Amino acid sequence: MANFILLPATQTQTNEDTNPKVKNFLTTVLEPAVKSESLKLSARMPAKQEKKISVKVLDSIQEDGAKLVQLSDDELADFRFSYPGFRIIKEKFYKKAIIYHEAIEKKAKKSQVNNKLQITVTDKAGNPLKDIYIVAFTDFANRLGDSGTTTAKGKVTLALKGKRIQRMYVYPEHSYWGYYRASFTAAASLHIALTSIDINYKDVLRYFYPTASWPSIPASIRVGIIDTGVGPHKDLVVSGGMNCVKDEDPKDFKDNGEGHGTHVAGIIGASGGVHGVAAGVEIFSYRVFPVGKSASNFYIMKAINQAILDKCDLINMSLGEEGEDEGIISYIKQAYNAGVLCFCANGNDDRGKVNFPASYSLSVAVSAMGRKKTFPASVVETSSIKAPYGKDKANFIADFSNIGPETDVTAPGVGIISTFPDDRYAIMDGTSMACPAATGMAARLLSAAPEILAMPRTQARADEMLKYLSVRIRSLGFKPTFEGKGMLLSE
Structure with a gap:
């Protein structure tokens, strides 16, 4: 048995143009089965070869939207021909775009x-x-x-x-x-x-963005963080969200204990001990990572859908994997058509290809850069320094950062001080950290453009947001495959 995602052929939810049989199947057949045992559906076959297809519905995105189902590989073809009008997408899993601890592969005898x-x-x-x-x-x-x-x-x-x-x-x-x-x-x-963390230390994020001296932005911008959850932390206020993990409490969207989402949130919107790039934003937390596990594409789709319903303006996804994913593409496209921009981390495969969803054209793909002397001597971050260097020779693209023509911008991602659950602070590295730096800066810049934020939530709004941000990007002197257009800056 394997898990698959069922999506209407052209939409993420049914609409007036959807085949009535598809809508009926999603709402009256599959939706009631979300919390029940497996269904036995009839296969379209000659009468003498009558056959039942066993389908178990595991989760749902709204009653008329995508369904996570369990099917055997042997019955997949029967289902496809018996119930046309659906896209059938295999469940896939995504990792956090953080630098993991080095590990040994073998010990000496x-x-x-x-x-x-x-x-x-x-x-x-x-x-x-x-x-x-x-x-x-x-x-x-x-x-x-x-x-x-x-x-x-x-x-x-x-x-x-x-x-x-x-x-x-x-x-x-x-x-x-x-x-x-x-x-x-x-x-x-x-x-x-x-060395203990000094929260007043000028790391690379604070070198480029003097956050402690910046005023809070108007609380009219909402940023959705699709991650391990957020908080609790005294420097963070979470306005809402959802736990999108199957069989977990949807209202429990605090951090699952790994700290990744809380660190990401602090870079964007912390205020107090440390200051985020866009202190004053409304943070919405969407937990998609079960404890110690990767995130299902279905959970990510569910999170994007909820962020749209919650009227987020920007979405941060510090996660990724190789290869495209039709399901997530559908929901990023839906977000863009609803006037929402998705910022995604390039990934950390030592200058490998840009991961998905950053590689998707409607995402804003973010690489990670660092700066010499913005971390103490003899710390782990010194191992991330690698050529090429920017116009300022102290700046470098991190050795771990993925690069490629899909890269849109770069942002600080080496030795970043931010929030960690239970009122603590931590240092993390990765395009996971660069992505919220870019997201936060986008939020700060857009807060000065109320006429764009007030536009109807359509593709035109997303287009104007990107145009507005594009003229506030400055090259650091790297090739476009490393930095895209450059870094979002306030001046």
């Missing part, structure tokens, strides 16, 4: 291990730090080494082949900067003291 390295991690005052992930590579090209997480005493022991370490990464989840060191010989023990 026990007979080859000749170095037990004990590492102690503390803060600058010497207090031990627990749950800090550390990975050390003795052969980075082949991802050979060892990794572990510190105990309550701040200690972890790694079993390594040799004392020469090519790369070491130290990853705290929140509250501290990470640590990076390359090409060194380790003794039997090593002490690492991590």
Whole structure:
């Protein structure tokens, strides 16, 4: 059995032009089955070969909209011919566009291990730090080494082949900067003291956007954040949203605990301890990531649909995957036709091709850039510096950022300080961070164009929003495949 999405042939919901049989099938046959057992539908076959198709309806986007159903591969063709008028799209899953922790792929054989390295991690005052992930590579090209997480005493022991370490990464989840060191010989023990996050530190986001000195924008702009959920955090006010994950409470749209969506939201609209680019916007949270899992294209479609219903002006999607997706394309197109712009992260595959949905022409695709000396020495972010450099040689496109002709703009995405659940702060890297920087700046700029925001919610409104933003983009001196047209700036 596999999961598929059923969409009307030309729309995301039925309308007056829809085949009445399709509308009837969605609303009177499939919709009541959302919370029931599998249906047995008749297949169109010669009378002597009568057959039933087993269909289980798992979820729905409005009663006359897309349905997530379960069908066997063997019965898919029978369903397609028996119930024409639908697009049948396979369920697909999307990852967050954040830089994940480096990980080993293999350990040395026990007979080859000749170095037990004990590492102690503390803060600058010497207090031990627990749950800090550390990975050390003795052969980075082949991802050979060892990794572990510190105990309550701040200690972890790694079993390594040799004392020469090519790369070491130290990853705290929140509250501290990470640590990076390359090409060194380790003794039997090593002490690492991590630097606490200073929320007044000028990271690359605040270098280009002096957010602490900017006034709040009028609260007439709504930004939908399709992610892991948002908050709770004292610097964030969430105006509404929906949990779009199947079998979860639709009203529980706070962060699922991973922190990604809260970090994204802080970049856009935090106010208090840290300041987002567009403090004062109305934030709407749409959770699409189950805990520890990827996001279904159906959940993302459901989130876009709800953002349109909630009259969001901009949508932020810091997620992606390879290949196009007909279902998500349909809903991004619907958003554009409703006067809503979707900003999407390019992805983080080490200068690979731009991921979908950023690669779709009606999305605004965002790459990630960084700037030297906007993060402390010896932190993980130093490993992201890579040519080419901009007109200002301190600026660079992050080594992890995907690039390509689909890129529309670039934005700060290396070493970004933002909010983390339960009133904490964290450093994150990725086009996941660059995307909300661009979304937030778009919101700030559009707040000065009330005549555009007041337009009827049609394609013409989205067109005018893009035109207005386009003249406020400045090139940083990279090729278009790296930066698109450049960076959104206030001057």
